[in-house]
Amino acid sequence: MSATKANTETNESEGEVFKKQVLKLAGDEVKTCIQCGTCSASCPTAHLMEDPIRKLIRFVLEGMKDEALESKSIWLCTSCLLCTVRCPRNIKPMAVVSALKHIYEQEGRSCKDSVFEGIFARQIKTRGRVSEVILSGEYMLRRPESAAQVMAFGAELVPKGKIELDIEAEMEKIEGIDEIGRIFELGEVEE
Amino acid sequence: MKLAYYPGCVARSTGKEYEISTHAVCEALGIELEEIDDWNCCGATHVSSQLVSTGLSARNLVRTDLPVMTSCSICYSRLRAAINQMEDSGVREKVNGVLDVKYEGEKEVRHVIEPIMEALEGAEDLDKVVTSPLNGLKVAAYYGCLLTRPGGGIDSPENPSVLEKLIKLLGAEPVDFRLKMRCCGGPIFMPEEDAAADTLIRILRDAKKSGADLVMVACPLCHLMLDANQPMLEKRFEEEIGLPILYVTQLAGLALGLGAEKLGLEMNSVSTKPVLDKLQAAREEEEAAMRKAEAEVC
Numbered sequence: 001m002s003a004t005k006a007n008t009e010t011n012e013s014e015g016e017v018f019k020k021q022v023l024k025l026a027g028d029e030v031k032t033c034i035q036c037g038t039c040s041a042s043c044p045t046a047h048l049m050e051d052p053i054r055k056l057i058r059f060v061l062e063g064m065k066d067e068a069l070e071s072k073s074i075w076l077c078t079s080c081l082l083c084t085v086r087c088p089r090n091i092k093p094m095a096v097v098s099a100l101k102h103i104y105e106q107e108g109r110s111c112k113d114s115v116f117e118g119i120f121a122r123q124i125k126t127r128g129r130v131s132e133v134i135l136s137g138e139y140m141l142r143r144p145e146s147a148a149q150v151m152a153f154g155a156e157l158v159p160k161g162k163i164e165l166d167i168e169a170e171m172e173k174i175e176g177i178d179e180i181g182r183i184f185e186l187g188e189v190e191e
Numbered sequence: 192m193k194l195a196y197y198p199g200c201v202a203r204s205t206g207k208e209y210e211i212s213t214h215a216v217c218e219a220l221g222i223e224l225e226e227i228d229d230w231n232c233c234g235a236t237h238v239s240s241q242l243v244s245t246g247l248s249a250r251n252l253v254r255t256d257l258p259v260m261t262s263c264s265i266c267y268s269r270l271r272a273a274i275n276q277m278e279d280s281g282v283r284e285k286v287n288g289v290l291d292v293k294y295e296g297e298k299e300v301r302h303v304i305e306p307i308m309e310a311l312e313g314a315e316d317l318d319k320v321v322t323s324p325l326n327g328l329k330v331a332a333y334y335g336c337l338l339t340r341p342g343g344g345i346d347s348p349e350n351p352s353v354l355e356k357l358i359k360l361l362g363a364e365p366v367d368f369r370l371k372m373r374c375c376g377g378p379i380f381m382p383e384e385d386a387a388a389d390t391l392i393r394i395l396r397d398a399k400k401s402g403a404d405l406v407m408v409a410c411p412l413c414h415l416m417l418d419a420n421q422p423m424l425e426k427r428f429e430e431e432i433g434l435p436i437l438y439v440t441q442l443a444g445l446a447l448g449l450g451a452e453k454l455g456l457e458m459n460s461v462s463t464k465p466v467l468d469k470l471q472a473a474r475e476e477e478e479a480a481m482r483k484a485e486a487e488v489c
Contacts, residue, residue, distance in 0.1 A: 025241065044336075044374045048386050076386055079236035080336035080374035081268070085348045095241060102239035113382040120237040124247070128231040130200040139381060149384055156419045160458045162205045175229045176250065182289035183247055187240030 015063020018103070022060045022068075025099035032089045033057050039083035039093040049073040053083055053093050060096060074100045075113035102187070115142050125184050128174030133163050192306060195255035196224035199266040199411075200232050205419065206263070206411030208455030212440035213262045213303055215453045219444070220310040220320070227254045233269040236378040241276065246286045248273030253292040258299040260306065262440065264410035268337035270300040271344050302338065302345050304353060304409060307443055311360045322448040324362025327473040328466065330442065331366050331403035332358060333394070335413040336374040354407065357439070361446035366401040370394045377412035380420075391416055392424055395432050405435040405466050407442050414438060419460045435463045445470065 023030055033054075040052035051059070051071045059068035068074075074097050083093040105114055119138050123130045140150045157163045164170055174180070202210035217224055230251050238244045248270045252259060261267050277283045277294055287293045314320045332354035342348040351372075355365035373394055376387030395417065398406045408414045418436035425432050436459065444454040445467075456463045 044390060045376070045379075045386055048389070076379060076383060078336070078374045078376055078378045081340035081348075082336065082372075082374075085340055085342055098239050098241060105239060113379070116382045117237050117239065121234075121239075124232045124234060124238070128229075129203075130232050130235075132201075132204045136381070143382075146381065149381075152423050153419065156422065156460055157205055160460070162207050162419075162458065164204065174231055176231065176291065179250060179289065179291050180231055180247070183250065183286075184243055186246055186285060186289060187238075187243040 015065055018065040018068075019060055019063045021103060022096060022099045025102060026095040027092060029089060029091050030057060030060065030096060033061065033091055034089060036088060038086050038088060042082040042086050043077075044080055044082070045076045045078060049076050053077070053097065056100065057091075057093060057096055060100075068100055069104050069107075069109065071100075074104070075111065106188075112143055115139070121184075125180060126173070126177075127171065128177050128180050131164075131170040133165065133167070134170055192221065192310075193223040193225065193257060194260040194301065194306065195257040196226045197230055197251055197259050197261040197266060197270070198226065199261055199263040201263060201411040201415075205415050208458040209262050209411050209414065209438045209440060211453075211455035211458075212438055212444050215449050216307060216440045216444045216447065217303070219447045219449060220307065222306050222310065224260065225255070225257065227251055227259070230254065233266045235265050235269065242282065242285060244269065245273045245276040245282060246289060249277060249286050249294045250290055252298045252300075253290060253294050258301055260301045260303060262303040262409075262411075262438075264302065264335060264338040265412060267300060267302045267344070268340060272341055274298050274300065275341065275343075300344075302409065304338075304357065304439055305345060307440075308353065308357055308360070311357075317360070321360065321362060321446045323446055323470075323474075325442070325446050325470060326362050326477070328363040328469060329366050329402055329404045330358045330363045331368040331398040331401050331406045332371055333368070333398070333406050333408045333413060333417070334372045335408065335410050336372065338409050339372075354409070354439070357443070358407065361443060363442070363446075366403045368398055368401045368403065370397040375413045375416040377416045380416060387416065388424060388427060391420065392428050395421070395424065395434060399432060399434055403434070404469060405437050405442075405463075407437055407439055409439045421461050433461065433465075435459065435461050435466050437463060437466065 035054055037054045040046050040054040043053055046052045051073045056068055056073060077097045079094055081094055087093060116139055119135060136150045140147050198210060231247060234244045234247045334351055339346050339348040339351050346353040358365040376390040380387040414436055421432055441454045
């Protein structure tokens with residue numbers, strides 16, 4: 001058996017594992033997708049995507065793991081749920097995108113969008129609630145190029161009294177923080 | 192009426208005027224709110240694991256026996272999605288496995304618009320409740336995405352009319368607003384600013400073209416994107432927009448005769464003065480007409 005063939009076989013089985021993972025997270029009905037494109041036609045950011053959501057679902061069903069996980073499209077989904085409201089097969093296309101994000105994060109892959117999602121989730125995990133000042137502050141530190149955007153918002157919101165600069169108060173935890181930790185463990189054992 | 196109140200994180204920061212006006216309007220309508228003890232963030236659209244997202248909302252839902260009311264469309268959508276998810280016995284078992292208080296029986300979630308509508312529609316004499324009708328005001332009702340999604344909530348996810356109905360009850364006129372359900376792009380705004388800006392400017396241009404005096408919103412993220420962000424969008428696209436963006440509770444409060452200070456109107460980024468001026472002018476015109484009619488009778 002040639003090395004190329006062996007590789008192909010490994011890839012195939014990795015693709016199969018990946019497909020099963022997504023189906024488990026997003027629902028077995030994803031298999032019934034007829035590629036009608038209703039999801040893509042409904043998507044408010046489809047015009048910005050290289051791979052519209054219909055194609056992402058195809059990638060999943062073909063076991064094309066890297067194509068699906070490394071597609072920029074998964075980070076352009078606004079979670080507006082219109083695809084999910086309209087799918088004639090009762091598939092939840094948005095749940096497919098969430099599953100792809102989840103696998104991406106669990107595998108330790110990283111991009112600016114996953115950095116933001118990570119900071120957001122970590123805040124809930126450590127405090128129980130989200131503080132916008134800590135969220136934007138941390139994002140700015142991790143992505144210095146976002147400074148202009150964050151500062152412009154700050155200049156607008158701080159004088160209105162909408163952003164608290166009392167960091168100590170913003171760091172307070174809810175009482176049930178251990179329970180929140182256990183809820184997050186549900187995601188880790190999911191695979 | 193007594194409801195459990197779930198503020199959500201944004202009510203305590205960029206959406207403060209939404210919370211202020213929510214309390215003012217509910218008090219005026221006799222809706223008693225009891226804040227859920229030790230509530231947690233719903234995860235919004237940023238938790239990629241559906242099970243974790245469901246668990247976060249379930250923990251909030253089990254903390255009260257009352258129907259849960261929230262003003263945030265994202266929290267509303269997450270809480271409702273969690274109720275749907277918890278119908279699956281496998282999900283319920285896993286989530287209950289980590290919750291201190293177990294999720295049992297049926298839960299109910301309501302958006303603040305619902306009790307407001309009920310109070311107005313159930314009023315014996317609407318004129319006594321809507322003491323300052325918003326005559327002459329043209330309002331673009333912005334639904335955004337999650338107020339009606341997933342389906343099965345406040346109204347149809349494809350063709351809703353609840354906000355237009357509310358606008359009419361308040362004495363104002365809803366305008367035809369084509370992009371009323373186009374997602375604002377808020378959830379991806381931080382890392383994908385260009386994509387969000389592209390969507391936002393279309394929504395604002397369309398609202399402006401509709402002839403509206405203001406846009407009414409029901410979600411703090413939509414508000415942040417259309418209001419606080421509006422001066423930045425004006426700079427970016429080099430065009431003047433100047434469209435006031437009011438929360439549903441701010442507009443309802445004005446019709447109930449509550450003052451601007453009780454509704455946090457000064458906290459909005461885009462000045463709400465043109466709206467207040469137009470209302471004042473309409474009121475003065477009406478009073479003058481009444482005086483004229485009285486004089487003629489005498």
